[in-house]
Amino acid sequence: MKKIVLLRHGESVWNRENRFTGWTDVDLSEKGVAEAVKAGETLRKEGFHFGRAYTSYLKRAVKTLDVVLDRMDRDWIPVTKTWRLNEKHYGMLQGLNKRDTAEKYGDEQVYVWRRSYDVAPAPLPEDDPRNPRFDPRYAGIPDAALPRTESLKDTVARTMPYWECEILPALARHDELLVVAHGNSLRGIIKNLKGISDEAISEFNLPTAVPYVFEFDEGLGCVKDYFLGDPAEIASLMEAVANQGRRG
Numbered sequence: 001m002k003k004i005v006l007l008r009h010g011e012s013v014w015n016r017e018n019r020f021t022g023w024t025d026v027d028l029s030e031k032g033v034a035e036a037v038k039a040g041e042t043l044r045k046e047g048f049h050f051g052r053a054y055t056s057y058l059k060r061a062v063k064t065l066d067v068v069l070d071r072m073d074r075d076w077i078p079v080t081k082t083w084r085l086n087e088k089h090y091g092m093l094q095g096l097n098k099r100d101t102a103e104k105y106g107d108e109q110v111y112v113w114r115r116s117y118d119v120a121p122a123p124l125p126e127d128d129p130r131n132p133r134f135d136p137r138y139a140g141i142p143d144a145a146l147p148r149t150e151s152l153k154d155t156v157a158r159t160m161p162y163w164e165c166e167i168l169p170a171l172a173r174h175d176e177l178l179v180v181a182h183g184n185s186l187r188g189i190i191k192n193l194k195g196i197s198d199e200a201i202s203e204f205n206l207p208t209a210v211p212y213v214f215e216f217d218e219g220l221g222c223v224k225d226y227f228l229g230d231p232a233e234i235a236s237l238m239e240a241v242a243n244q245g246r247r248g
């Protein structure tokens with residue numbers, strides 16, 4: 001059975017501080033590194049032998065992948081980094097505390113910014129130093145493709161061509177692939193894999209560093225999906241992610 005494991009990075013420093021992150025290149029927290037170690041050990045115990053891995057241009061994902069491969073003694077496998085797996089760009093919300101933002105604009109508005117399918121936060125201005133057009137890592141990408149903000153729909157339009165043209169075809173050559181990315185870039189991929197509606201995807205929250213396995217048949221159709229870990233613990237981690245944007 002062909003398998004792709006999706007893994008959200010471990011807790012980042014801004015996850016800990018409950019700040020909108022998006023394309024901000026924030027490092028893992030100590031807890032995030034420990035979560036990555038645990039994910040790597042789980043994947044090793046479950047007998048995974050990834051042939052290839054994919055990640056984003058953002059260090060919280062890259063470092064999570066490095067730790068996982070180290071725990072699996074598979075540092076040697078080919079790894080591809082792509083901006084297309086980056087997190088949803090959070091525009092002007094980047095850097096703001098989620099709970100403070102809910103105090104100011106209300107839980108409903110923050111829910112729309114975080115979880116609606118097609119509403120994007122206000123874009124970064126053209127002259128904002130955080131605008132991706134100033135970042136050398138994106139120099140080879142046409143400016144028109146670089147976001148200043150994104151809805152989940154925009155994120156899907158960026159990730160899915162890569163999924164369909166690069167990741168899925170690689171399953172023909174490898175039995176198991178690992179994709180380490182972000183809460184929303186992975187939600188968009190999961191939405192497509194499972195045929196989740198635009199409305200229902202709003203209620204789906206991905207915890208940090210819990211391996212999510214997808215099994216594929218020979219025609220590369222997705223036949224089964226499951227998290228590795230204790231279901232009650234995973235449900236409570238998902239609920240905690242949902243609550244990050246509420247006044248509390």
Ligand SMILES: O=C(O)[C@@H](CO)OP(=O)(O)O
Nearest residue numbers: 019020021022087114183
């Ligand atoms: O801030 C972000 O970039 C994302 C992921 O951490 O947050 P949210 O869960 O609010 O979409």
